Amino acid sequence: MSFDLVLRSRRVVTPAGERAAAICVRDGRIAAIHDYHAVDGQDLGAMALLPGLVDTHVHVNEPGRTEWEGFSSATQAALAGGVTTIVDMPLNSLPPTVSVEALRVKRRAAAGQCHVDVGFWGGAVPDNLADLADLHAAGVFGFKAFLIDSGVPEFPPLDPADLRKALAAVDTTFLIHAEEPAEITSAPSSARYADFLASRPATAEQRAVADVLDAARATGARVHILHLSAAETLPLIAQARRDGVRVTAETCPHYLTLTAEEIPDGATQFKCCPPIRGRHNRDALWAGLVSGAIDCVVSDHSPCTPQLKRPDVGDFAAAWGGIASLQLGLPVMWTEARRRGHDLAELVRWMAQRPAEIVGLTGSGRIEVGADAHLVAFDPDASFTVEPAQLRHRHPVTPYAGRTLTGVVRGTWLSGHPVTPEGPPRGRLLTRTDV
Ligand SMILES: [Zn+2]
Known part of the structure; x- marks a missing residue:
């Protein structure tokens, strides 16, 4: 099975809690969740991966x-x-x-x-x-x-x-x-x-x-x-x-x-x-x-x-x-x-x-199979x-x-595409009737 993107992290935050996992994306959605060591992909190490x-x-x-x-x-x-x-x-x-x-x-x-x-x-x-x-x-x-x-x-x-x-x-x-x-x-x-x-x-x-x-x-x-x-x-x-x-x-x-x-x-x-x-x-x-x-x-x-x-x-x-x-x-x-x-x-x-x-x-706001591949690499200690x-x-x-805050966003994927604020706008206009 081939994927458009695989992100591996020891701290993937799923509805069931944190786990080490590989998040596999195809066509803008999470197509599979495998064990951290089971597949190759971009390794975020100890950086958390959030929806x-x-x-x-x-x-x-x-x-x-x-x-x-x-x-x-x-x-x-x-x-x-x-x-x-x-x-x-x-x-x-x-x-x-x-x-x-x-x-x-x-x-x-x-x-x-x-x-x-x-x-x-x-x-x-x-x-x-x-x-x-x-x-x-x-x-x-x-x-x-x-x-x-x-x-x-x-x-x-x-x-x-x-x-x-x-x-x-x-x-x-x-x-x-x-x-x-x-x-x-x-x-x-x-x-x-x-x-x-x-x-x-x-x-x-x-x-x-x-x-x-x-x-x-x-x-x-x-x-x-x-x-x-x-x-x-x-x-x-x-x-x-x-x-x-x-x-x-x-x-x-x-x-x-x-x-x-x-x-x-x-x-x-x-x-x-x-x-x-x-x-x-x-x-x-x-x-x-x-x-x-x-x-x-x-x-x-x-x-x-x-x-x-x-x-x-x-x-x-x-x-x-x-x-x-x-x-x-x-x-x-x-x-x-x-x-x-x-x-x-x-x-x-x-x-x-x-x-x-x-x-x-x-279909959003959670890391699970079938959900939108909207993902955030988050350093919880920086x-x-x-x-x-x-x-x-x-x-x-x-x-x-002037406040000192903890937690820094290190990377973001929208429908599986890496995105930055300086890049081209890739957001969709959502309609209730399409959901
Ligand atoms: Zn208001």
């Missing part, structure tokens, strides 16, 4: 706000960071992905410039609920909805009645930004992080998550809680799951690694919504991840122009809320996961396998210091500047 990460929460912002980020820069950053599949959020681009025509516009904008595979979420807004089934049929992987102001006027939130209408409209995954507006006060103009944090309390997430779970219970719909920040919501989610509610939840590297206590005055690169909370909350989120109450970790890569972060005044109320971390999520998470005694197999489950399963890309200027995000604004 490429699957990041289901990325705001690419093109077209319309391409000066914030774009398909070329975002996917180069992804590739450099060991992420081989992203799913683009429907908002912050113009038009937002809320109609079949808008999806066409988005796919046209992305065509020919993606360095990793790219799929698309649709958006559910008050005036497109009758069109959700058509948009779903056109290939989006599910729908995102807000219960609160999204930050951009063209993507308004759903009220509770419209949320139920949306959930009943089509059987797919509904991603919910869960913060309850009645619990949120407008942040005072201030350079103190504590003032911003106090304006978006944990109760806002608790109430919103409870409402979403009630709506899922009533409709039988499948819901996914986005960027969970408040650990107080975890018992609600765990109980709902025991009751048979179809619910999954994600959190992000920044909630698991950064804490409110360490955010300096005026450091608006740390601003995101919901906010980064205190140290005890961070530890409780880790416990939720380990227990399975939280399914996965994705970036919520949400950049903007540096000016919109208002570094001139350091005002947390005025700054855009969003953290750009597509290129850094893997080492940020590995650094903290390893410190807490976790292994690469857990990291891969949280950042590749589970997100792929939730979005429905079951370290580096984050230099913003070396990031491939459109704008080098990051809360991780």
Whole structure:
């Protein structure tokens, strides 16, 4: 039997754990997995071989706000960071992905410039609920909805009645930004992080998550809680799951690694919504991840122009809320996961396998026969210091500047082809109906 590529490593991370193996690739997929010594091939030795990460929460912002980020820069950053599949959020681009025509516009904008595979979420807004089934049929992987102001006027939130209408409209995954507006006060103009944090309390997430779970219970719909920040919501989610509610939840590297206590005055690169909370909350989120109450970790890569972060005044109320971390999520998470005694197999489950399963890309995010040959050679012991200027995000604004992180991506294969951010774009545009 002949193969296009054979990669051998003593640390191949499979769904069953780490093992020495030879990964044999044909026609873009993993065709066989043999013993490490059984076949010849490129030998990675003690370097780990991971499935490429699957990041289901990325705001690419093109077209319309391409000066914030774009398909070329975002996917180069992804590739450099060991992420081989992203799913683009429907908002912050113009038009937002809320109609079949808008999806066409988005796919046209992305065509020919993606360095990793790219799929698309649709958006559910008050005036497109009758069109959700058509948009779903056109290939989006599910729908995102807000219960609160999204930050951009063209993507308004759903009220509770419209949320139920949306959930009943089509059987797919509904991603919910869960913060309850009645619990949120407008942040005072201030350079103190504590003032911003106090304006978006944990109760806002608790109430919103409870409402979403009630709506899922009533409709039988499948819901996914986005960027969970408040650990107080975890018992609600765990109980709902025991009751048979179809619910999954994600959190992000920044909630698991950064804490409110360490955010300096005026450091608006740390601003995101919901906010980064205190140290005890961070530890409780880790416990939720380990227990399975939280399914996965994705970036919520949400950049903007540096000016919109208002570094001139350091005002947390005025700054855009969003953290750009597509290129850094893997080492940020590995650094903290390893410190807490976790292994690469857990990291891969949280950042590749589970997100792929939730979005429905079951042939990706895992090293097994039949899966996409999206592979990453990862040195788990090497370290580096984050230099913003070396990031491939459109704008080098990051809360991780100057941090020393462990874990370096040494090589990446997309559908079995060796790829680099400088090389030609080989990413595919993914459609739910082709999966
Ligand atoms: Zn987001």
